[in-house]
Amino acid sequence: MATTNTQASPILLECHNVTKSYSGVVVLKDVDFSLKRAEIHALVGENGAGKSTLIKVITGVTPRDSGTIVFDGHDLPIEHTKSAALDLGIGVIYQELSLINGLTVAQNIFLTREPLLPGLGLINYKKMNADAQALIDKYHFPLKATSPIETLSIAQRQLVEILKALSGNAKLIIMDEPTSTLTSSETTLLFDIIRQLKASGVTVVYISHRMEEVYALSDRVTVLRDGKLVTVLEKEQISPAEIIRLMIGRKLTADETKRVMVRKGGEPVLEVKDLTSVGRFYGISFALAKGEILGLAGLVGSGRTEVVRAIFGIDPYDKGDVYLNGKPYQPSVSRGIASGFGMVPEDRRQQGILATIPMTRNIGITNLDTISKFSWVSERKEMALCHLGIDLLKIKPKNPDINVGNLSGGNQQKVVVGKWLVRNLKVLIIDEPTAGIDIGAKDELYETIQRLAREGISVICVSSDLPELVRLTDRIIVLREGRMVKEFAEGHVTEVDVLKASSGILEGGNQ
């Protein structure tokens, strides 16, 4: 397939009829995917649509079953390796960054490709650091070649990842949900960089669940659904609503990003007064009414997660009082669970699921008080609870014996929510409820949370997803640098208002 005049070809990558199945389940079916040189190409689809698998097949992480891939004139064999893909100029920036703590920026950029001194094979550190710094300066990144990786922020680490790809003369850089952990100003910087990459002739594949980003950035969009290619949209055809319709095959209801807030009355269930943890958050006070959904907004690092962790009793705090049903309450995880608190943590894979054990025990683990007697776990009751969870949240597949690690991200999250829902819950704390979850599953989760609130459960929802906060919650408290800066309790609120408060742009100010 390789031709000699490839440099002239405007097509960088051409996948044809790519098929891949895992243990009999087809995850990619006859997919065609092509990339032009120097374009920003978005790859979208719900979770399980096959985006990640397609990327893995292209980069050689997993072999495909059939189909052809031609990259820059080179026919990629079925079992090509990651390093072969790197050598050809395919760089990937993964959601879980692939940088090594303990090594410097320069060492990470040139890992496995270190310049050597002639003779013994010793690394030429002087040249390596100089080369790295030259690369950093070329793109005006705020980095130093000799800094250890662990001293950098997430956004800076992402820049190092990009440099790592560029240093290998990448012609194609694939970014998997690059903005999911970035603040809005960092996201703006990343977009500038992506456009800069395009200008220098690099093709960028951009995977995101955030439609505004896809809309703002992309030259073309490839939509996948259920492992099949739905369509490829050209620049002028791109609109967020259209992409979402193609992804899920239905239109979303009305304008969901602007809402009128109505204050919920009634007895406060949980009251927090002047809660302070030095270096994390200061003077946090609020009251949570029965059946209220309270949103905690703020940029990453504003102290949102730290506040709810303290209330749930995971981390200690220095000052302040917590009241539960009007009585003083000393937070601790075991007391919290016994008094009707539930917590869905931010990082599902690290803190939420027990990946290697079945769904039954994942749900049973927080309910051992109700399903066990004298330390003997009733498997019958555990199974009943699990079925209850499956029905409440429509977990798929409806197989209680499946190991949770084998479920899709959305369904894993449902299991983590489910293990609390089957309890007699009073206060549910959810940190980033829909991070990395597809739109269909998001809607279901929103409906579930709102149904719970109607049934009298109070919810605290921490989220970076502004449309989500505006749509889901009854009231939004905005934190900035560990302090409460704004509360949206009544009247109109839009995501722009929340964003302004989060980033410190005061109301009434221009823009």
Add this chain to the structure above:
Amino acid sequence: MSVSSLRRLILILLLFVLGAVLSIANPKFLTLGNLMTLLQEAALYGIIALGMTFVLITAEIDISIGAIIAFTSMICVNFLVHTQIPVVLFVPIAVAVGTLIGMANGFFITRFKLPDFIVTLATRGILSGLALVIAVKEGGFVSNVYIQNPAYLWFGKEIGPTHIVTIVFFVLAIGAHFLLKHTRFGTNVYATGANINAARLSGVNTDRTIIGVYALVGTCASLAAVFISSRMMTAMPELGIGQEMDVIASVVIGGTAFSGGIGDIPGTVLGVLFLALIKNGILKLGISPFVQPIVIGGLIVVTVIVDTWYRRLAERMISQAALRRRAAANAAVAAKA
């Protein structure tokens, strides 16, 4: 000063304090003869500790090294008793056997994705059994071979006041330091131990790196076996069994993290000297040598507790600095608006 250099400074201070205490307690401690013996003792298992440093930084473990010592020394004894092959020929063969055993450990761990502990435990069993099988026997009983070959005994001799093994240890330490800090292999060792998935995604051949560190420690162990048996002027199938305890202890005391990604050779050299000093001190203070493993076991626990504590402290310092930076950045954004 960073926490890791503070840790090193404390270890050096402890080394001197311990030395001073021992010199006062027993005048025979601070003699050239005793110090040279101490260094020789340190060097004998220090050679293996150099290799073990690579293994631990890769977040692996090898508990078969004691059995490698036993097996290799039995090979050497068989060459001595049953053949006329000169020492310069069979010693490299014996050392290469250690390399191959290490490679086999690494191969089974990476190829079949087996736990390192289980594989090297099995190797330990197999080799200590094989050492007994190939031991030189008289009337069905393992005979205690008395080594008289002058060429072989050279390995236990001195040059001037210094034992040859001591010189070899320090030369190897310098080599190991360069291998770890200044070559691609060394960088891959850190990368694999710090974050194996990230290393793989960066194109590091982690399997080859892991096989490499096991081959290295296997080579070190069989090389040490030659020096140990030469010094003892005999070899038994039990020789070296259990040595992994001292070797791992000195590497951990030297500051290498069991969890991988952290550690270096200067630290290991200090750890080796420290442990040798403790063992020598126990003897010189007239305490029963049976106390040694108790003290060493206790030292491992104390070191790991202290290390865990200060690493948490260091992480906290870094994350607080990041918080401050982020707050400043947010303030800048606010100011711009």
